[in-house]
Amino acid sequence: MKRISSVSVVGLGYVGLPTAVLAAQCGYEVNGFDIDINKAEKIKNGDPTIVEPEIFQRLNEVLLDEKLKISSELQSADCFLIAVPTPLKNDKSSDMSAVYDAGERIAKVLKQGNLVILESTVKVGTTMKLAKILEKKSGLKLGVNFYVAYCPERILPGSTFKELIENDRVIGATCLGAAELVQDFYSKFVKGKLEFADDKTAEMVKLVENSSRDVQIAFANQVAEMSKEIGIDPYNVIKIANKHPRVNILNPTCGVGGHCIAIDPWFLIETFPQNSKLLQMSRSINNEKPKTVISDVLNEVEKFKTLNNKKPIVTAFGITFKPDVDDVRESPALKIASELSKKDSLDFYVYDPFVDKKNINDNNLQSFEKLNLAIRASDIILFLVKHTSFLQIKEKEFIGKQIFDTCGLLQHFAQKNKLFLQDIVKVSLELKPTINF
Numbered sequence: 001m002k003r004i005s006s007v008s009v010v011g012l013g014y015v016g017l018p019t020a021v022l023a024a025q026c027g028y029e030v031n032g033f034d035i036d037i038n039k040a041e042k043i044k045n046g047d048p049t050i051v052e053p054e055i056f057q058r059l060n061e062v063l064l065d066e067k068l069k070i071s072s073e074l075q076s077a078d079c080f081l082i083a084v085p086t087p088l089k090n091d092k093s094s095d096m097s098a099v100y101d102a103g104e105r106i107a108k109v110l111k112q113g114n115l116v117i118l119e120s121t122v123k124v125g126t127t128m129k130l131a132k133i134l135e136k137k138s139g140l141k142l143g144v145n146f147y148v149a150y151c152p153e154r155i156l157p158g159s160t161f162k163e164l165i166e167n168d169r170v171i172g173a174t175c176l177g178a179a180e181l182v183q184d185f186y187s188k189f190v191k192g193k194l195e196f197a198d199d200k201t202a203e204m205v206k207l208v209e210n211s212s213r214d215v216q217i218a219f220a221n222q223v224a225e226m227s228k229e230i231g232i233d234p235y236n237v238i239k240i241a242n243k244h245p246r247v248n249i250l251n252p253t254c255g256v257g258g259h260c261i262a263i264d265p266w267f268l269i270e271t272f273p274q275n276s277k278l279l280q281m282s283r284s285i286n287n288e289k290p291k292t293v294i295s296d297v298l299n300e301v302e303k304f305k306t307l308n309n310k311k312p313i314v315t316a317f318g319i320t321f322k323p324d325v326d327d328v329r330e331s332p333a334l335k336i337a338s339e340l341s342k343k344d345s346l347d348f349y350v351y352d353p354f355v356d357k358k359n360i361n362d363n364n365l366q367s368f369e370k371l372n373l374a375i376r377a378s379d380i381i382l383f384l385v386k387h388t389s390f391l392q393i394k395e396k397e398f399i400g401k402q403i404f405d406t407c408g409l410l411q412h413f414a415q416k417n418k419l420f421l422q423d424i425v426k427v428s429l430e431l432k433p434t435i436n437f
């Protein structure tokens, strides 16, 4: 069997670009193609267009060495790797059109012996549908003239390169030939184990992984709501419950966002409407969470106004969908910030060291540029995302502030200094505002 030496990557986003760069660094001749011409042009000129540790330096190295080239047309190669978006439509049904469009483009340059790897997260059955498109449009035969495999990506944005190398992967091969070629391809840069399965199983594995996290977060969010009802700290409940050797509850959040956990369960719900009741309920609980946070914050705002006879300055710390990334796609924190910014009863600001000013302006939000200034100016501090830099805040800066914590940040300070929370409560009680968890 011919070994793979050249790769064409279709879709140069959070998954496709780092994979293209790493493959180029590991010796493949890589060509990158993206339907977004402006983005492709920027990448060609050394701007990765995404925030990810190491990406800038690594990209510029492979561009300089000409191991990675960016083209305006998809180039022929031994292996094609598809990493295009797979979003939801407004009615929550899946949109796999970019995968099929990629298939049509690949079919035009597909040759004998080629391997096509689909890495996008997809609805069950998409890999086989892609394979059929490739067969029909190229005239070549699957498993005889070309090979297809589904290899979903498990990376964590923020640690992409480490995870691309170290994570175990599931390989959904459509035939033995595909499995052999895929092993050959990934073995150059993946140190994790490759687990082989059929294409449907691998599709299901990816969706089940993210759906299980959605269900677990929904449970944590219910613990938070129950704890709130009786005035206790849910993070403390969970921390202590997790001392049980067989319990591992996740932390409550202000909602579930991003382009994986909030989306992937819908692919299963679409395919299995009768057997996905738990997933449907979890989606609904996690979707409701931003609304609950907004309503709780507005209650605190009213209390503040009554006590202080003025509007509070409320600042949301963090608007991304998860800590330490710049990505605001499907971010519940951004949803909360956008809604609060429209209210007349408060002066609302955001502070997020990862999100650039343009993005903040595009979302019609006012922001503070500096952490210290944001804290000093705020009456109510609303922690929405647990960015690591927020852990550096000096405890004394909180004194006299009302803190509304939706991401368990105060637990960190409580653990660091056991007395601190009590101190805050004391200060808060003197000043009358409350701490909210």
Ligand SMILES: NC(=O)c1ccc[n+]([C@@H]2O[C@H](COP(=O)([O-])OP(=O)(O)OC[C@H]3O[C@@H](n4cnc5c(N)ncnc54)[C@H](O)[C@@H]3O)[C@@H](O)[C@H]2O)c1
Pocket: 010, 011, 012, 013, 014, 015, 016, 033, 034, 035, 036, 039, 083, 084, 085, 086, 098, 099, 101, 102, 119, 120, 121, 122, 153, 154, 155, 156, 157, 259, 260
């Ligand atoms: N980002 C992650 O952390 C992550 C993790 C695991 C899985 N995934 C999955 O990987 C896939 C890609 O995600 P992403 O975050 O890289 O998306 P992204 O939006 O960052 O990048 C996708 C790129 O594909 C391009 N594109 C769209 N249609 C195209 C087409 N027909 N031909 C060529 N290029 C096209 C877009 O312009 C964009 O640059 C999705 O299915 C996602 O669910 C993402």
